[in-house]
Amino acid sequence: MQQLADDIWQLDGKPKNTVNQYLIGDVLVDAGMAFDSGRIMRELEGRQVSALAITHAHIDHVGSVHAICGKLDIPFWAGESDVKAAESGRMDIRLPLLGMRRLPHAKGHPVDRALREGDEVAGFQVLFTPGHSPGHVSYWRESDRVLICGDVMWGFNPFLMRGPIREPFTAFSTDPRQNRESARRLAAFEPELVLFGHGAPLRDPDRFAAAVAKLPS
Numbered sequence: 052m053q054q055l056a057d058d059i060w061q062l063d064g065k066p067k068n069t070v071n072q073y074l075i076g077d078v079l080v081d082a083g084m085a086f087d088s089g090r091i092m093r094e095l096e097g098r099q100v101s102a103l104a105i106t107h108a109h110i111d112h113v114g115s116v117h118a119i120c121g122k123l124d125i126p127f128w129a130g131e132s133d134v135k136a137a138e139s140g141r142m143d144i145r146l147p148l149l150g151m152r153r154l155p156h157a158k159g160h161p162v163d164r165a166l167r168e169g170d171e172v173a174g175f176q177v178l179f180t181p182g183h184s185p186g187h188v189s190y191w192r193e194s195d196r197v198l199i200c201g202d203v204m205w206g207f208n209p210f211l212m213r214g215p216i217r218e219p220f221t222a223f224s225t226d227p228r229q230n231r232e233s234a235r236r237l238a239a240f241e242p243e244l245v246l247f248g249h250g251a252p253l254r255d256p257d258r259f260a261a262a263v264a265k266l267p268s
């Protein structure tokens with residue numbers, strides 16, 4: 052894993068930056084797909100990890116939660132309004148013609164702590180940033196202006212592994228309009244370092260702000 056700032060490491064997903072996990076202090080943020088559990092466990096070897104927190108309960112962020120929390124015997128933390136999805140392993144997806152449907156996608160795992168706006172996680176403040184999922188949360192560290200934004204914005208198109216900073220595909224967002232409001236809220240923080248669920252770390256506040264400014268209302 053690669054250190055990005057004090058007490059912040061990015062795990063080495065393959066391909067790099069496509070599906071991200073971060074270690075902040077002793078808390079793992081996000082857990083990739085189910086097939087990532089072996090790789091994540093190897094990367095965490097020799098590290099003190101005391102909890103697993105997610106940005107949101109989608110398949111590419113909770114896939115390995117059950118395996119990792121079980122193996123490390125650590126608690127699982129999730130945004131309050133995503134607790135149900137995290138525990139049931141079902142997520143909302145907008146299907147052509149059928150509209151929003153809740154489909155099984157991952158092994159559910161009991162949530163030990165429901166995260167709310169203003170909570171503290173490893174020196175970061177929890178921000179409630181709903182829209183991509185009902186209980187999506189971001190993590191903000193004011194002292195050096197680091198933002199873990201999850202999937203409120205994507206650093207690139209994860210399917211092509213390139214392209215500009217963008218909003219997630221609207222079919223994957225429960226409420227795309229609400230997600231844009233969350234994006235505007237995050238841009239107003241003027242983060243110096245943005246850590247995406249998908250995409251490379253970004254140390255360019257102007258580029259982040261410009262991408263958010265381009266979103267439709």
Ligand SMILES: [Zn+2]
Nearest residue numbers: 109111202248
């Ligand atoms: Zn994602």
